[in-house]
Amino acid sequence: MRDDPTPRRPTLDEVAERAGVSRTAASRVLNNAPNVSRAKREAVLSAISELGYVPNPTARALATQQAGAVALIISGEDPAVLADPFYGQVIAGASTVLEETDLHLVLCLATSARGQVRVRQLLRARAVDGVMLMSLRGDDPLTGLALAAGVPAVFGGKPLHREVPYYVDVDNVLGARQATEHLISRGRTRIATLTGPLDTEVGQARRRGYLEAMTLAGLPYRAEEGGDFTERGGVAAMEALLARHPDLDAVFAANDNMAAGALRVLHRAGRAVPTEVAVAGFDGLTVSENTEPPLTTVHQPIRNLGREMTRMLLALIAGERPSPLILPTTLVQRDST
């Protein structure tokens, strides 16, 4: 079944020899470049299929000075960030776009010291033709590294405190405002918020959206507690919130995970949802369908985020100068409000 230990794959030279042409001619056929006679082209083509020739991507990469791959770099404290299905969606989106090209996707987790080092090497060695970076904290050194590396870089989500030329983001402010306004339209006035980490742009933006809505509606009530986008964090934050603001009648959680945690706390505390307390989340992941009751949430087009980041990166690699992109969100109304 298995061939000899080292079948030594055919090279372009062998193809050329078999077809009775020069290596260059064969190369031309491969990259269907002009200036090859019909006869030679066919000779090469059949030599290729007879020999089962497959071009060596490494050699090609060396000659063309292009890696043939782009990286998706995910930063974070802990490899567990990937447990969030969010990234799966981003990856899926990126993949569908890359599928149409001849670029591969290399995945880098910069979640440990060692991981950071590897990313740095990746960038410095120009091992990829471009990078997409996600979930960077405000002070993440990766932002600077990526920009300094001079390799095409697209950011998923605007980094905090830093201007970057190319990014795709979701309209977090507007989405949060929508959610809060929805709660207001339900007659709630004492609306609290569980914020995300405030050293991220997402965390800040969603909080801002909440504040905008409250201000615009002329509601003076303010109550917030910081979370970390995990359900566990949501539980802790909701407990604190409830202790300090027992009069709240609605909660806008900055993501679904925290909202799920909040629901459980409210449930334990005997607060009926949505009658006594209404809850809205943000993300629109499947978590939000599984909660009790199903969660009203702001759906963000995550798959699209991945797709658009990739498209932007491809444009960048192609030498264009794409504009930053902000994707819209939509409110999904379920039973928690």
Place this chain on the structure above:
Amino acid sequence: MRDDPTPRRPTLDEVAERAGVSRTAASRVLNNAPNVSRAKREAVLSAISELGYVPNPTARALATQQAGAVALIISGEDPAVLADPFYGQVIAGASTVLEETDLHLVLCLATSARGQVRVRQLLRARAVDGVMLMSLRGDDPLTGLALAAGVPAVFGGKPLHREVPYYVDVDNVLGARQATEHLISRGRTRIATLTGPLDTEVGQARRRGYLEAMTLAGLPYRAEEGGDFTERGGVAAMEALLARHPDLDAVFAANDNMAAGALRVLHRAGRAVPTEVAVAGFDGLTVSENTEPPLTTVHQPIRNLGREMTRMLLALIAGERPSPLILPTTLVQRDST
């Protein structure tokens, strides 16, 4: 800020020249090979840091005939499979192991026709030093392709109807048996199961575990419905199950997603969980914590799965012949049973 358009990174030749040694000597220092005098080594080292030299991975790959990367290939009908946090965990596990090596992780979704073609190319072109394959259906052509490609390949989960030399799997049969026996120990006798797709080994194995437990306990009751590991599928299957076997007093769902769906159906149908119907799942993902009530489930060490697959692949690449590995599962008891 940004340097010249093409700063042209320094090459090993330039390092060597600056250090006053031959390129070979410089190369030796780089790979800290023996037979380099202390003086030269230091000269090279300082030349490297003065020039900011970073070796070119592509050139190295061409010379060593090693790609410097391994691929994780995820098969499936739909890019949406990645929405399952399962894969995030596998990826995280794989990453932590790869971090310690100088191999990169390239991620391939073989979820579309185009994706399949790309994977085929990847394998044929030997663009990676090894591959890990996941979630292959029984008749997945990828299995054969990977084996035929002659590239080190590790399977995550034993493919159905096919002997493969290297795989890491979870003890699905035992886990399912544990779950079912747990239900039995709770005094249930009319236990039904929501199976996974029966054209996968996982689906088959978990069903087998259920049957084993029932048989061993001398319980004649049999009721099953097929699902597809999604929550939506779980809902449909549970509805059918309830219609055909209204007398059931417990359900073993082959994964948490389906269990979550089942819980919702039971809730709607007014069957109290766990008093009237007990429910157990499989996976131990966060979904299982968020259900109402929290789900008793068989926890499988997914992160470990990723880690062990990667370790096995590394061993394989190093020329060893590792044995297949079966990872244990643990029952996590919550409120649904």
Place this chain on the structure above:
DNA sequence: TGGCTGGATGTGAACGGTAACATTGTGCAA
């Protein structure tokens, strides 16, 4: 018929490393 144009073709030099092999120099046993 000679010069010119332009497509087809091949030559040879990159691309940036690694490694087999040859060469030199040194200390030590015979």
Place this chain on the structure above:
DNA sequence: TTGCACAATGTTACCGTTCACATCCAGCCA
């Protein structure tokens, strides 16, 4: 002192492509 093993070092081929450039040749116009 000769011979030898062995560390240090350099020479050179090689990995498998792409591509700039030179060459050749046919066709066309003056």
